[in-house]
Amino acid sequence: MLAQFVAQYHEELLTTLQASAISFLIYYFVLYPIYFHPLARIPGPKLCALTKYWILYISWSEQRNRYVHRLHEEYGPIVRVGPDEVDISDAEYMKDIYVDNFDKTSFYTQFADFGSFNTFSTVDKKSHRQSRKVSAKLYSKSTVVSEPFQVKVRSVMSDLLKVLDENQEKTLNTFYLWSIMAMDTISGFAFGSKVSKRLLRDPFGEGASTVVAFMTQSSAWFWTTQLPQFRRWVIPAYINEASNVACQWISEQFADSLDKNDETSSSLVGVLLGEPGAKVFDSNRAKSEIFDHIAAGHNTTGTTLSFYFYELARDTKKQDRLREELKQLNGGNLATNDYSSSLYSDIEELPYLSALTQEVFRIYAAIPGQEPRKAPKNGFWWRGSKETPRTFIPEGKTVVMQPWSLHRDPVLFEDPELFNPDRWLIDDEQKLKAMNKQMMHFGYGARMCLGLHIATCEIKLCVANVISRYRVSLDDSYDYANNVQMKDIYTTIPKSRDVPLIFSGLEK
Numbered sequence: 001m002l003a004q005f006v007a008q009y010h011e012e013l014l015t016t017l018q019a020s021a022i023s024f025l026i027y028y029f030v031l032y033p034i035y036f037h038p039l040a041r042i043p044g045p046k047l048c049a050l051t052k053y054w055i056l057y058i059s060w061s062e063q064r065n066r067y068v069h070r071l072h073e074e075y076g077p078i079v080r081v082g083p084d085e086v087d088i089s090d091a092e093y094m095k096d097i098y099v100d101n102f103d104k105t106s107f108y109t110q111f112a113d114f115g116s117f118n119t120f121s122t123v124d125k126k127s128h129r130q131s132r133k134v135s136a137k138l139y140s141k142s143t144v145v146s147e148p149f150q151v152k153v154r155s156v157m158s159d160l161l162k163v164l165d166e167n168q169e170k171t172l173n174t175f176y177l178w179s180i181m182a183m184d185t186i187s188g189f190a191f192g193s194k195v196s197k198r199l200l201r202d203p204f205g206e207g208a209s210t211v212v213a214f215m216t217q218s219s220a221w222f223w224t225t226q227l228p229q230f231r232r233w234v235i236p237a238y239i240n241e242a243s244n245v246a247c248q249w250i251s252e253q254f255a256d257s258l259d260k261n262d263e264t265s266s267s268l269v270g271v272l273l274g275e276p277g278a279k280v281f282d283s284n285r286a287k288s289e290i291f292d293h294i295a296a297g298h299n300t301t302g303t304t305l306s307f308y309f310y311e312l313a314r315d316t317k318k319q320d321r322l323r324e325e326l327k328q329l330n331g332g333n334l335a336t337n338d339y340s341s342s343l344y345s346d347i348e349e350l351p352y353l354s355a356l357t358q359e360v361f362r363i364y365a366a367i368p369g370q371e372p373r374k375a376p377k378n379g380f381w382w383r384g385s386k387e388t389p390r391t392f393i394p395e396g397k398t399v400v401m402q403p404w405s406l407h408r409d410p411v412l413f414e415d416p417e418l419f420n421p422d423r424w425l426i427d428d429e430q431k432l433k434a435m436n437k438q439m440m441h442f443g444y445g446a447r448m449c450l451g452l453h454i455a456t457c458e459i460k461l462c463v464a465n466v467i468s469r470y471r472v473s474l475d476d477s478y479d480y481a482n483n484v485q486m487k488d489i490y491t492t493i494p495k496s497r498d499v500p501l502i503f504s505g506l507e508k
């Protein structure tokens, strides 16, 4: 009977089944994500709501930070950038997401080296807390300003001043130079000064090849963080080779440090391994941590300083004004002839130096991109705004903020693309407080940058030492407008990997 029915009506049945399947597919893939999904009331392009591959494509084509920023300008402080992902640009939510410490997403899990995770790549709160505790004291402000650390950083500054002295009036790739300098600082801290390589003593040879190896291995960031399942198929062999070179570089110094380092309590190796027998971390875990700190610390600092000096070189009035401020420190004189560095305690609070530094951090945040977290167990409320009604964001959905947009809020930062250090020198305390609260260049909350005190110290010391000795200028033959832009990626670098500048000694 049934067979007879099917035989008689099979064409109509097929059509009905096909129609149902098509209706289901339309509902599931189009109507549900756009109209019925829990995030449906959050504005954004329909393509973002339909498929996660759109924002992945934008990310892959290195446009995400600027694209998401444009979405905020069009749709307001919360935008839906993927079917299950929202980006928020409102400082009020920094506490909810980063201080209350939503777990990191899997974006971070692939930042593991030597087969072991590290503080940066742990996603859950509990293991992160335990991991971070081990090295937090070593990176604290009190350690960074202490004399033993300051001796190390001043010694790196002296190496840098020698390089500049020997290469006056030549065009230097400053992105490499500052990155090498930052690498020397972190590796001195990590392996102890007797062991760590002093790359500034061979900046154009081993120095350049080491930073290039680290930069090359991190150039696969998109596949590593976003589509790790395809990584092994799409990554060219030279990236894996660069990764091996970088790991080898860490391993050699790590092994040497076990033999020769006598700074057990003040070096990262000493702290990570603990007293003999304590077994805080095994050696692969310790190497993974060190790899990550060196990778996180040199590139970001190098990028920040590249844009810093670029801004000073294109506006000599700003250089002169900073030089005037520095002069006051030395009884009206600038630095002496020798290579000795200024004291951090003397320059740390200088108003114009601090304003310049804050403005560089604002426009050129070295990590300008997404810092994704997962909505927690009981979800999370968007409390409502002019553009978007109060909306519940369920557990597990991705919630992101990007410094790029927070730092370009036109209400707090008038003419946001203008490099204007004077905006930090106003008398309006309330406004300054709001501006500072909006800054996310070192992240925010419990997972804020571990190296922020070292980085700030190095950056200010480097600028003060160089500007008090040299006039910095652009190389007229170089196309800065096209080449010196921020690459639109998670950790930015100058697009051309080259910021050529010329240093001319000041008359003493």
Ligand code: HEM
Pocket: 119, 120, 121, 132, 186, 292, 293, 294, 296, 297, 298, 300, 301, 304, 365, 366, 367, 370, 371, 372, 440, 441, 442, 443, 444, 446, 447, 448, 449, 450, 451, 452, 454, 455
């Ligand atoms: C100008 C220089 C630097 C900038 C702009 C910077 C920025 C940041 C940002 C934004 C984060 C949070 C990232 C996220 O949650 O997605 C971060 C985390 C981190 N940074 Fe830095 N960083 C700098 C220098 C350094 C240095 C010198 C070190 C060396 C120790 C370092 C080590 C770390 C570590 C270990 C984390 C992970 C912290 C955690 O998850 O608890 N950074 N950094």
